[in-house]
Amino acid sequence: MTRQIKSLEDMILISVDDHVIEPGDAFIRHMPANLRDKAPRLIEHKGKEVWTLDGEIYPTIGLNAVAGRPKEEYGMEPTRLDQMRAGAWQVQARVDDMNANGVLGSLCFPTFPHFAGKLYGMVKDKTLSLAALRAYNDWHFEDWCGAAPGRFIPLAILPLWDIDLAVAEMKRMAARGVHVLSFPDNPAAIGLPSLHGDYWDPLWKVCEDNRIVVCCHIGTGSKPPHASEESPIDAWIVTMPISITFAAADWLFSPVFFKFPKLKMALSEGGIGWVPYFLERCDYSFEAHRAWTHADFQGMKPSELFRRNVLNCFIDDQFGLAVRDRVGVETISWECDYPHSDTSWPESPEVLWESVQHLPSEEIDAVTHVNAIREYSFDPFSIMSPEESTVGALRRKAMNVDTTPKSMGGLKPTDFQGKRVTSGDIQKMLADEL
Numbered sequence: 001m002t003r004q005i006k007s008l009e010d011m012i013l014i015s016v017d018d019h020v021i022e023p024g025d026a027f028i029r030h031m032p033a034n035l036r037d038k039a040p041r042l043i044e045h046k047g048k049e050v051w052t053l054d055g056e057i058y059p060t061i062g063l064n065a066v067a068g069r070p071k072e073e074y075g076m077e078p079t080r081l082d083q084m085r086a087g088a089w090q091v092q093a094r095v096d097d098m099n100a101n102g103v104l105g106s107l108c109f110p111t112f113p114h115f116a117g118k119l120y121g122m123v124k125d126k127t128l129s130l131a132a133l134r135a136y137n138d139w140h141f142e143d144w145c146g147a148a149p150g151r152f153i154p155l156a157i158l159p160l161w162d163i164d165l166a167v168a169e170m171k172r173m174a175a176r177g178v179h180v181l182s183f184p185d186n187p188a189a190i191g192l193p194s195l196h197g198d199y200w201d202p203l204w205k206v207c208e209d210n211r212i213v214v215c216c217h218i219g220t221g222s223k224p225p226h227a228s229e230e231s232p233i234d235a236w237i238v239t240m241p242i243s244i245t246f247a248a249a250d251w252l253f254s255p256v257f258f259k260f261p262k263l264k265m266a267l268s269e270g271g272i273g274w275v276p277y278f279l280e281r282c283d284y285s286f287e288a289h290r291a292w293t294h295a296d297f298q299g300m301k302p303s304e305l306f307r308r309n310v311l312n313c314f315i316d317d318q319f320g321l322a323v324r325d326r327v328g329v330e331t332i333s334w335e336c337d338y339p340h341s342d343t344s345w346p347e348s349p350e351v352l353w354e355s356v357q358h359l360p361s362e363e364i365d366a367v368t369h370v371n372a373i374r375e376y377s378f379d380p381f382s383i384m385s386p387e388e389s390t391v392g393a394l395r396r397k398a399m400n401v402d403t404t405p406k407s408m409g410g411l412k413p414t415d416f417q418g419k420r421v422t423s424g425d426i427q428k429m430l431a432d433e434l
Contacts, residue, residue, distance in 0.1 A: 054125050216247055270312065
């Protein structure tokens with residue numbers, strides 16, 4: 001029998017795109033004993049907290065972790081943990097913030113390692129790099145997800161510089177019950193083999209065999225472009241999600257989904273409103289040009305292959321939901337993006353309800369949690385009953401959680417004096433401060 005959803009308090013919310021800011025001691029316990037003194041650490045540097053690994057400094061620890069600040073302070077990068085809401089980096093505080101927002105489950109992408117672990121490929125000492133990467137996976141699985149069973153969807157990152165090591169690490173994490181991999185949306189853009197050869201095939205085989213979703217977060221390969229340093233930063237923010245269309249086309253016209261027909265790839269933080277036109281354009285281009293491009297979709301249209309193999313998500317997308325039948329309701333999941341500036345926390349249910357209240361109850365459930373549970377192999381109801389998991393039930397647990405916006409220190413936009421903020425302004429300010 002279909003569950004009846006009469007108000008926003010009846011919804012059950014699982015977010016398939018959030019982020020975690022790693023605490024300073026995340027890696028140490030999980031490093032091999034002989035490398036523990038070389039573990040990634042937070043250190044003081046020019047009044048800021050920065051990460052250090054293999055003699056290099058990596059300064060941006062917050063990466064837009066501005067949830068809980070007044071909106072006038074959005075866009076400024078926190079440079080210390082105490083300049084962020086504790087839920088960004090403390091797991092129990094995160095659960096409190098999830099409860100206050102009525103959110104049952106969360107998939108959290110890393111920050112210090114970069115969303116798809118690209119940083120580890122930049123480290124010269126690959127023995128140390130591999131140990132630090134495995135330590136991240138163990139911390140994420142044991143200390144973050146393991147601290148609150150049924151509340152987090154575990155995710156793995158891989159040593160992408162070596163396919164054999166990548167396959168071994170994916171097998172190791174799959175054996176522990178991990179069904180999500182964070183992978184660059186365009187590996188060729190960061191100097192790795194493209195999707196169009198057979199280099200990645202052993203990895204895709206492991207993912208297909210173990211029902212592992214390959215999450216391609218925006219910005220993990222091809223960077224969302226700034227049109228110019230003079231361009232208002234608004235223009236970059238607006239176009240950031242749909243920059244994933246370039247990767248979507250590359251995946252769709254690659255051989256990956258024909259070789260591995262059960263493999264699922266997610267366009268993380270990509271939105272859905274652009275999808276119907278994108279698919280229309282794919283089908284039109286295929287028919288118009290395949291005689292000379294030799295594209296072969298084995299009797300399918302590109303749009304059919306996309307709907308079979310690609311997962312989508314949205315934060316707030318009224319248009320996308322209005323044309324959900326052209327996207328595929330079964331492919332759509334909701335995301336919160338906590339603690340980044342696009343998040344609707346702590347009013348996600350109120351924002352989301354405006355977009356979904358006209359949908360049938362079955363479809364509300366599909367996009368808010370049922371699709372996520374099915375596609376990401378997540379089983380929160382083995383820990384908490386559906387009745388305990390609703391927005392209303394979770395918020396009643398969080399009556400003491402203060403969600404009032406607070407200034408937390410760090411960089412402030414006072415230098416701009418009310419003028420239009422440009423891409424160059426932000427980049428220069430961060431370079432000067434860090």
